[in-house]
Amino acid sequence: MNKLEKLLTPAQVGKLLSVSPITVRFWAKEGRLKFTTTPGGHRRFELSEVENLVGSKLVAKKDKTIIIVEDDKQHADLLVEFIEVLYPKFEVKVAYSGFEAGSMIEKIKPSIIFLDLVMPDIDGFAVCKHIRSNEASKNTPIIAMSGLSQQENIEKVIASGANTFLMKPIRLSVLKQAVDSFIVD
Template identity: 45%
Template sequence: MANNQNKSYLSPREAAKLLMVSPITVRAWAQKGLLPSETTLGGHRRFLRESVEQFAKQSKAIPERSDLRVLIVDDDKQVAGFLVEWLSGLDEPFIVSSAADGFEAGSKVYTFEPDIILLDLMMPKLDGFAVCQQIKADPDTRDIRVIAMTGYPSLENEQRILEAGAEICISKPLDTKFLLGLLKAEL
């Protein structure tokens, strides 16, 4: 018991900061057995500082990711289908997935682990404003880039989504050359 009190434990967020990755990535490494972790009685993962530091030194243990994961969130199946097909067909290292509404986007943020979300503003039930606010309010997902898209451009909509945390709001029909430039800024 006294031995455990002398050990320095890190939360997933603290370990992620030390490793310069997202907490989602740290949890994924733990689930795959790449990064040793312990579970508290409350069910939370904790990492020994020594284990995290040793993991960081083993650069080969950290898989290099040259791909860019893009999640398209749009209830318009034609728009979403076009974007999936277009991005998948480019000679860029994009991995693409889509969600048909805000609720599906909420779960895909954790399972797909996107780097960027292309987010429609006007969707039934949970609109893009609410989705963006939730993503940016969660410490595990707030670093995901959000590019908002709308078929109803207005200064009010743009201001609302930027205040929610999106980096930009672009109008539909989309200027694919401009959009590709925004996406490539991540590469």
């Protein structure tokens, strides 16, 4: 077996560390994860370098936790990738239903919640009211999001307790501005 066969792809590293390949590429670009470039220009990672990163960077406690409540897996994955790239010290969790979100929010006590309004089991308006009625989560910032941007929905979710509303699909710059507005250092 030659040396290149022992190297890991960004997807393999991502799977090992439970992050997206985009995050792995970002770490490489930042210089946090050493890599070798193949003759075709692709990054490859030695397992020992990945272990060094895990030992020194990833085991540390994350600064803040963001919960994404989103039934659309593709959109949830995109938001996770955006947040992991913009805020590598944040832990990101996904709840794929309103019911799952309830228990997750009580257990984790997140710093910020992204909340989809349209879900099959319980809509975001009801989830938002539940979050606000709970003593432990009543002050947690809620960023509501939907592809349906009728003014009445925006007003209804703000009245239900959301701090702000973002139109889907969410642009990276808009996401960053929204998160930054709720981060207290």
